Amino acid sequence: MHKVVVLGTGPAGLTAAIYLARAEMKPLVIEGTEPGGQLTLTTEVENFPGFPEGIMGPELMANMRKQAERFGAEFQTGWVTEVDLSKRPFTIKVEGAAEIQAEALILSTGASAKLLEIPGEKENIGRGVSTCATCDGFFFRGKKIIVVGGGDSAMEEANFLTKFASEVKLVHRRTELRASKIMQERCRENPKISWGLNRAPVEVVAGEKGVTALKVKNNETGTEEVMETDGIFVAIGHRPNTAFLGGQLETDEQGYIKVTPGSTMTSVEGVFACGDVQDHKYRQAITAAGSGCMAALDCERFLEGNAMLDWGLATAKG
Template identity: 50%
Template sequence: MDEKQIEKVNCLIIGSGPAGYTAAIYAARADLKPILYTGLFIGGQLTKTGEVENYPGYPDSTMGPEMMANFHRQAAKMGADLRIGYANAVDFSKRPFRVSIDDKKELLADTVIIATGATPKWLGLEAEQTYAGKGVSACATCDGFFFKGQDVAIVGGGDTAAEEALHLAKLCKKVYMLVRKTGFRASKTMVHKIENTENIEVIFNVEVKNIVGDGRKVNGVCLRNNQTNTDLTLSVSGFFVAIGHHPNTELFKSWLDMDKAGYIQTKNCSTATNIPGIFCCGDAQDANYRQAITAAGSGCMAAIDCERFLLAMEHSPIAIADVS
């Protein structure tokens, strides 16, 4: 990593969203003087979410972008240094850790909290973005309640899709489960549950060609049966995509332990990674829950883990090494 403008940092947080902002709030209150770089997508996935009803403390609900703006303001009020920018290279070979920002500035960080999140996999249809938050969602647990008593469709054939279809079936009048192949990828247990749920109809061998609506909300999905070469349009008010997520962790692959999907592995129910002084929180390490509340909780954990690490270093005979 070339020498550029260099700044020494006590606690660096990479990424915004519920995890990053919560880590910043707790780290600032612990006087760790955290610096947070937002990444290219300021506020994370919630800034593309509409109404949020399941986050505690909002009995009248709130909008995703408004919630993230409040997180941002609270972190700033606590004293966190919030900056727009993205990490483009890291060197975690020794402390202080080297992190390049925007390919212009280099930070030397005693500790790093990674909160880069995960991005849902989409089908690649323009309508997915047009109707995001207006009937299109990548999280049935988050948004299923808004379609109570209505007909919806969900695309995907794995365990996640099956689990979300079952969740929707408890709320919705009808759930169409759209599977591209001739059979499920889901486990036999999940398939058995799907087959025994009356208001779930599985349609195999179909490709989603388009999502249609009136400009304000979804009212249908256009399908192509690849086996019969026929077209079909379903009347639905909600369309859910459950084909997986991409953890935003590519930058750290040569340094941190990850699972096959790229989620960073943390140790012993903590946020500690395989490198002492590097912590990870939120959806970058959580392949199971992916909720704003769990991300915020792990952000709190990361800040506390970071504070304890720095306290231990202060009382250790081995000082944090300088970069030569």
């Protein structure tokens, strides 16, 4: 039995762990096979407060983890396969490990960017391939960029990237776009944006220094074309990591966990959600960290009036 278990080790989960550990709640943090969240796929982070010269994404996450450990947070590596939220204590099943019980649960499992799943893509994330214009656009000042996608997020990212890039080309596999008309019009009116419609990406081409081109198939002619570029931004959406919950929490149409406005409380008492698993709008490290702080405080207040064990007595008895 644990007082509180945190699922996920991105900025939200680790911030929650820091606050909980400092409150002497001895949180157990379960990290998946790729700890650290999406920041581990980012090279330099320049917009996280407190680092005027910037900091590498993996280093920032490693520092957060050390800070949580310093105050007494415990970590366990494993893949959570199932949770039972029907009654307290909640039960968490981790692949290859004993079942875990918790009086309270904080979900910070994040959201995964949907990728094109083409050769050269994954191995060049951080070397010219990105899924976050806000995070990485600054590094492409004066360069040529391709944005792949046909929805509002792709249009928004393309417009944003024109602040830095010399040229932005929007590539979409169909002739028609899914984006709203107003978003399409904004892009069509932007002189820096050109179009590569009815073209399906087939391969990311890279050299020693990173991405050099995107190979696409012209769906009209069936021929392949090579589009030279310095960076490729994949903007085809995100998928919240909530499948393991089995529909036990209320979510929106996209699968993001719903929380009570102004808090991190979910539809199940004693379960809290923070970070990208409940935020499809901002998706920034700093907003995730802020919601992790909120979740820790919400959880602490909940347990003050709903504790199942006298932890002081339990500790004294071993």
